[in-house]
Amino acid sequence: MKPKNSKERRNSILKFSLLFLFTAALIVTAFFFDFNRVPFKENSVLRERSASVEKEMQFQEGFSKGMKEVESLVDSLDIPGQNLSYINQLINSKIIDLKKTIPVEDSTYRYDMYTSIVNSYLDIKEMKGNLKEYGKLKSDLAEYKEELDRVTQELKEANRSLDIYRAN
Numbered sequence: 001m002k003p004k005n006s007k008e009r010r011n012s013i014l015k016f017s018l019l020f021l022f023t024a025a026l027i028v029t030a031f032f033f034d035f036n037r038v039p040f041k042e043n044s045v046l047r048e049r050s051a052s053v054e055k056e057m058q059f060q061e062g063f064s065k066g067m068k069e070v071e072s073l074v075d076s077l078d079i080p081g082q083n084l085s086y087i088n089q090l091i092n093s094k095i096i097d098l099k100k101t102i103p104v105e106d107s108t109y110r111y112d113m114y115t116s117i118v119n120s121y122l123d124i125k126e127m128k129g130n131l132k133e134y135g136k137l138k139s140d141l142a143e144y145k146e147e148l149d150r151v152t153q154e155l156k157e158a159n160r161s162l163d164i165y166r167a168n
Helices: 006-078 084-101 109-167
Strands: none
């Protein structure tokens, strides 16, 4: 007993098998490409980020060394007997070097931070110079006060002498 629609059944099974194999192959290739290419792309992105972080760390290390050099030069302004104009020139050249090392293409908050640090060192240098001038003014003011006291004393003596001469 053979079924009457055996040819249709066979065609249906073949169509189902082909469709099943096609779908299974599509799923397997999708997984293959997804699991094969995504990790490589992710690795390349992570390598780029790692390289940029290392580059930033190297820059920060160099910038930190420059900051310490400027800081030591600024601190040497307080030492008496130093050639202030030479030290100021050294400070200016170090600050210019620091400013040149800041990457221009970096438009993030870090660029502003680095320029603020450089500007702060300029302000500190200027304030130290003003402080030296004010120290000189303070000593001059003390000398003037002593001279004023001496002249006031002489004036009092002169007024006493004048009163004595008037009384005679």
